[in-house]
Amino acid sequence: MSQPLRVPALSLVVLVGVAGSGKSTFAARHFRPTQVVSSDGCRALVADDPRDQSATGAAFEVAHLVTRHRLANGLLTVLDATSVEPAARRPLLELAREHDVPAVAIVLDLPEELCARRAAERPDRAVAAAVVHRQHMELRAGLHGLRAEGFAAVHVLRTEAEAAGTAVDLVGSPLDRRAEQGPFDIVGDVHGCLDELEELLGRLGYEIARDGAGRAVGAHHPTGRRAVFVGDLVDRGPDPAGVLRLAMGMVAAGDALAVAGNHEHKLVRALGRAGAGVGAGGQAKVGGNLARTLELLGAEPAEFQAAAFDFCAGLAGHLVLDGGALVVAHAGLKEAYHGRDSDRALAFALFGDTTGERDEYGLPVRLPWAEQYRGRATVVYGHTPMFEHRWVNNTLCVDTGCCFGGSLTALRYPERELVSVQARREHYPPVRPLRHEPGVAAS
Numbered sequence: 001m002s003q004p005l006r007v008p009a010l011s012l013v014v015l016v017g018v019a020g021s022g023k024s025t026f027a028a029r030h031f032r033p034t035q036v037v038s039s040d041g042c043r044a045l046v047a048d049d050p051r052d053q054s055a056t057g058a059a060f061e062v063a064h065l066v067t068r069h070r071l072a073n074g075l076l077t078v079l080d081a082t083s084v085e086p087a088a089r090r091p092l093l094e095l096a097r098e099h100d101v102p103a104v105a106i107v108l109d110l111p112e113e114l115c116a117r118r119a120a121e122r123p124d125r126a127v128a129a130a131v132v133h134r135q136h137m138e139l140r141a142g143l144h145g146l147r148a149e150g151f152a153a154v155h156v157l158r159t160e161a162e163a164a165g166t167a168v169d170l171v172g173s174p175l176d177r178r179a180e181q182g183p184f185d186i187v188g189d190v191h192g193c194l195d196e197l198e199e200l201l202g203r204l205g206y207e208i209a210r211d212g213a214g215r216a217v218g219a220h221h222p223t224g225r226r227a228v229f230v231g232d233l234v235d236r237g238p239d240p241a242g243v244l245r246l247a248m249g250m251v252a253a254g255d256a257l258a259v260a261g262n263h264e265h266k267l268v269r270a271l272g273r274a275g276a277g278v279g280a281g282g283q284a285k286v287g288g289n290l291a292r293t294l295e296l297l298g299a300e301p302a303e304f305q306a307a308a309f310d311f312c313a314g315l316a317g318h319l320v321l322d323g324g325a326l327v328v329a330h331a332g333l334k335e336a337y338h339g340r341d342s343d344r345a346l347a348f349a350l351f352g353d354t355t356g357e358r359d360e361y362g363l364p365v366r367l368p369w370a371e372q373y374r375g376r377a378t379v380v381y382g383h384t385p386m387f388e389h390r391w392v393n394n395t396l397c398v399d400t401g402c403c404f405g406g407s408l409t410a411l412r413y414p415e416r417e418l419v420s421v422q423a424r425r426e427h428y429p430p431v432r433p434l435r436h437e438p439g440v441a442a443s
Contacts (some may be wrong), residue, residue, distance in 0.1 A: 192237025231261025
C-alpha cells in the first residue's frame with residue numbers, strides 16, 4: 001500500500017479529475033458526508049436534478065457559499081467537482097486565501113479509457129466520451145502548474161489500484177494544542193532577563209534544575225503546572241543565551257510551551273543568513289541590539305548555537321489551548337486568525353495590527369485590535385509593554401517591560417491571577433517612556 005496522503009485537518013481539499021475518475025467514491029471513502037461539497041449535489045439542490053447542466057452556475061454559487069461558511073467556521077471542506085480548468089480552481093484558491101487555510105489538490109489522473117467507460121455506464125447521468133476526452137486534455141494541460149496556482153500540496157493518483165488503496169491522513173496543525181488544558185503560567189516578554197525569570201518561576205512554585213556549572217537548564221512544577229512563554233525571550237537583557245537555555249530545557253522536558261516573538265523571528269533570519277544552524281535566512285537588519293545577542297550566542301558552543309537556532313525556528317506563531325478557550329500569541333491575535341497557519345496570521349501574531357506608518361519615535365503605529373475583539377477565546381499576549389494590567393474584551397497583555405526597568409509578569413491560568421517580580425535594574429533604555437495605557441509602547 002502506498003503512503004497515506006497527508007492533508008491538513010483544517011484545509012480546503014479540491015478534488016481534480018474528469019468524469020468517471022472516481023472523485024465522489026474517493027470522497028465518500030475518506031471524508032464525512034458533511035465535509036464534502038459536491039457540484040452534483042448542489043445542482044440537485046437548485047434544480048432537483050444533478051444532471052441539469054443549465055443549473056451549473058447556480059450550483060457553484062451554492063457550493064462556494066457553503067465552502068466559505070465552512071472555512072470561516074474552521075471546518076475541513078472537500079470540493080467534489082471536475083475542477084480540471086484553472087478558471088474553476090481560481091475562486092476556490094481565493095476562498096482558501098480569504099480564510100487563511102491551505103488548499104490541497106488531490107488529482108485522480110486515471111487513464112482516459114477507464115474514465116470514459118465508467119462515465120458511459122453511469123445509470124443516472126452518463127457522460128459522453130467526447131466530454132471525457134476534452135476534460136482529460138484540460139487536466140493534462142494544467143497538471144504541472146497546480147503548485148504555481150497556489151496549492152500548498154498536490155497529490156496525484158494515476159491508477160485505479162492507487163486510488164482505491166491510498167489512505168488519507170488528516171494532520172493536525174502544530175498551532176492546535178486544544179488538548180493541552182493546563183493549568184498554565186503565561187510569562188511575559190523576558191528579553192534576556194535571566195535573574196528575573198528564575199525569581200518569577202520560583203515565586204510561581206517551579207523548581208529550577210541546574211547543570212554542573214550551575215546554569216539553569218530547566219524548571220519543573222511539582223503539581224504539574226506548565227509555563228507558556230509569549231515570545232521575545234532574547235535581546236535587550238543581559239543573558240539571552242541563559243534564558244534560551246532555561247526555556248529550551250523546560251520545553252524539551254514538557255514543562256513549558258512557547259510561541260515565537262518578533263525578536264526570535266529576527267534572530268532566526270540573522271543566524272540563517274550568517275550560516276549558523278540550518279536553513280536559509282532572510283534580510284534581517286542587524287542593529288546593535290541583535291548584534292549583541294549574536295555576539296553572546298557566538299561565545300556559546302556550536303552545539304548550543306545550533307540547538308538555539310532550531311528551537312527558535314521551530315516556534316509556532318501562536319497556540320490554541322484549553323479546548324480553544326485560550327490563545328497565546330506574542331502580539332495578540334484577532335479571532336479570524338485563531339488556529340490559522342498563514343502568512344497573514346503569523347504577521348499579526350508577531351507584530352500586531354499595524355498601519356505601516358511610523359510614529360515620532362520611529363516605532364510602528366499599531367491599531368488597538370483588542371478594543372474591537374469580541375472572540376470567545378481568552379487571548380494573552382505581550383509585545384507592547386505597559387506598567388499596569390487591564391483586561392480588554394477578554395484579552396490581556398503580560399509584557400510589563402522588565403528589560404526597561406519594569407517587572408516580569410505571569411498570568412496564572414485559569415485562575416486569572418497575576419504574579420510579578422521587579423526588574424533588578426533598567427537593562428535597556430526604552431525608545432519612549434512606558435505609559436499607563438495598555439498597548440501603547442512598542443516592543
